[in-house]
Amino acid sequence: MDNYNPQEIEAKWQKRWEEAKLFESESAPERKKYYVLEMLPYPSGDIHMGHVRNYTLGDALARYKWMLGYNVLHPIGWDAFGLPAENAAIKHQRHPSEFTFSFIDRMRGQLKRLGFSYDWRREIATCKPEYYRWNQWFFLRMYERGLAYRKKSRVNWCPQCETVLANEQVVNGSCWRHEDTPVIERELEQWFLKITAYAERLLEDMKELVRWPERVLAMQQNWIGKSKGTFVDFTLEGSGEPIRVFTTRVDTIFGCSALLLAPEHPLVEKLITRSSSPAELRAAVERVKASAVRARVEVNLEKQGVFTGFNALNPYSGKNVPVWVANFVLVEYGAGAVMAVPAHDQRDFEFCSAYGLPIPQVIVPRNNEPVDITQGAFVEYGRLVNSGAFSGLTSEEAIDRMTEEAERKGFGQGTVQYRIRDWGISRQRYWGTPIPIIYCEKCGVAPVPESDLPVLLPTNVKFTGRGPSPLSEVAEFVNTRCPKCQGPARRETDTMDTFVDSSWYFYRYTDPKIATVPVNRSEVQYWFPVDQYIGGIEHAILHLIYMRFFTKVMQDIGLVDFPEPVVRLFPQGMVIKDGAKMSKSKGNVVDPTQMCARYGADTVRLYMLFAAPAEKDLDWSDAGIEGASRFLNRVYRLVQRHANRLRAVKSRAGDAIDSGGVSSLTSAERRLLRKTHQTLRHITEDIEGRWHFNTDVAMTMELVNELTDLEPAAEAGEIRPEVHKKSLEYLVLMLSLFTPHLADELWEALGHSEPTLKVQWPQYNPELAAEEEIELPVQVNGKLRARIKVAAGLNEEEIRHLAQRDEKVAAHLNGKQVVRVIVVPQKLVSIVVK
């Protein structure tokens, strides 16, 4: 018998699968479909273990659904635009597309070496004009609808990337790609997508996402950050100009002791001009502003502010409060100004304490317990005091009534505010989708006509890594004609954030070559929604919220007729080594390709599934993969030992043995079939539900142990060949989800000609899976005293007697009074004595 040779087996089956076009699927309205989607990789050079884990999970699911008879769509592609290729271009003075396409070729080979069941005909690369022209198309549609707009804005700038970062790409004040590079702020004219217009729908439609993990929804909810409150207009003393503040606690407004403006608030400049000592005030405001900028990067910076010298009138109390500029007030949220209520807001408390402003209490606890507001703010709801006509109301009542009054008298209104900001997509980079906009001196901003798409990236570009965007230095690109007046004009030279690419790529897979529209409606109709999406938790907010946003826009422009693209989401854990994320700098990277060369793809895949539950982090262990390899060797030898003998035997499928003629089985056969069907039951139920593939693998190991233990019985004729073969076949079919090459090899050895993917997933037989004799533990006063063996169907009364008659149990009952006997069917017996 030959030894298990994964290299040979895997090459053989990959070739056959490809020749048989095994993983290619077409829409077929009469067939039930299943769309398995995995997050597409960035072509960074090599597949890493995180990808392998992600794709191994998807592959097991896809294979399972195939065997159940579904028409399965299982595609892959490349998230091919992005900074690393451009940075490499700067370093090596070669074009980013060279790196990108050679990396794609290399990584495609690595994925193929792993034998994943992709329909490679559907492969896409987002950096190809055939793809990115549709990014431009989407941009134009959004522009028409006012969803794409330009504004001058303060942006996060990463000095390392030399580009703008979206808010969500800033992690703890640093660039998400460069942990040690703090972002700085810059003012730039930028393109934005109006995701805020969809805030409510993004929130509302979460109700449909019942198969998404709670924590992802919680993160998104937090990110959208809806809060209900009231706008209140204070009046600037002297000029009478209104100053609007936003508050969620209008009930506390009688306790307001100052009005605080963000340093960037437009009124600040006016107040400086009108000030009696403008120079001094300007300098002070600049200091506050500087500390505010720092505070956005650092944490817990001290609250600072400066009094402007002006007062404003509180429309409820009729009292004047001083107007300050404060470093912790955000200009872009709410109204850019807040009322400071130190007794009932902790931040205001800290601020007012620092500057000696009064701290009047206007809320008392409902139960009238005293609170000490000299130590900190009382922030809970309660009952109003010292609040004029509103005194005595509860906070809830007061918020409603006071908001009503503001609306009636015209100095404010109820409002809903969101934390989410519009999505800035401009990047001062080359390797991305050009934004299809032309600037004409006469006509202003003009969108590129749809018939002129795509706006192609020029190829003759210098990558210096310095100065403005590379595109702005390519005259042939920049200089163009205005689509309206045909006069000379300039092109937009910024490119799009690559999150645009990944917001709709999964639609393109359904018909990746269609040249007339971004997505083929009838194909989408058939394949959507995505039944299962698998990927890293790190995309919980960014990618997964942009993707939802895009689908809603697509719904509005009539491309699709549903609001949510993904039914089920599974975020898998990271692959780590020695407790840390794998990274080149730490030198703890394990290369999947090397592991394939050493152990074979099946071993790598099995280990990925076995080492940890799929949603948890997986700590790579060299000893662990050895174990997986050893197991597959055992399986190979086990099946091959019997293959010759059993090849011609017809396994008993669907006949008396399977359909419940349990009494016709020998006890060894029963034992074997029980384990077989228990394993099948476990795996079937687990894939449909929990996704603890580690326990599925463990169960197949137990089955292999059982098959090994029963070999003497098989040799002695206590297990008929057709039963033995049946069990081995089921083992192979179950393993085919995890280790498909080995499974197909063994399936062939057992005398079959078709690949396991074409075989129907077996159904477990509950009667065969059931235990006939159960070992019941017996507890006396909560302590385990004995185990009794009883027939599975025995009634409670008989069990009760058997338990008490047991020798060891009786010894503990001796001389005591039995108070209670609890029989839990199938589980245990608990006897309480006094």
Add this chain to the structure above:
RNA sequence: GCGAAAGUGGCGGAAUUGGCAGACGCGCCAGACUUAGGAUCUGGUCCCGCAAGGGGUGGGGGUUCGAGUCCCCCCUUUCGCACCA
């Protein structure tokens, strides 16, 4: 600081609804085969104890016949958010 998740042998992890804690694998120990073993096979392996027995799921309390699982308090770790008014 706020929010979420988690804490089980030497290690990765099982225990799906409150019911035999430690499945399965790694490691380790002993043995078999062997010129050899980083191959393979067999047996053992939570702790204390010769045993009977006792203890044990981060710590402390509680509910229950019975708690890894439920409740309260505390500790630790990871992740997310971090002046959002």
